[in-house]
Amino acid sequence: MNKADLVNELAAKLNIPQYQSRQFLNAFQEVLTETLKRGPIVLQGFGTFEPWNQKERQGRNPRTGVTCMIAPRKSVKFKPGKFLLRDLNSPK
Incomplete structure (x- = not known):
């Protein structure tokens, strides 16, 4: 599964548009990355x-x-x- 597949799965599971699930996934990646820098x-x-x-x-x-x-x-x-x-x- 790649990022596009994950965006589609999230959109279907949450019943939201794909652009919103993409925004969520991008924000989640940013938060994970920044937090991992600290611990x-x-x-x-x-x-x-x-x-x-x-x-x-x-x-x-x-x-x-x-x-x-x-x-x-x-x-x-x-x-x-x-x-x-x-x-x-x-x-x-």
Whole structure:
């Protein structure tokens, strides 16, 4: 599922126009991004988004085989919550 599919699903589920669901999704992305810059986001029962710092590491260009150092960067981990896992694993 991509962003356009998600916009369509939200619009249908909430019975709102697609432009409103797109606005909601864009705002939600902005809030998540800005909040993750400050720390983890816990959505009780759904899961936890947690920022973490990747260390500098050695990588390799797959085309040329040349090794290089990959700069440190921030990334995000997601740990699913109990209710999300329960719903994903329940037969339907």
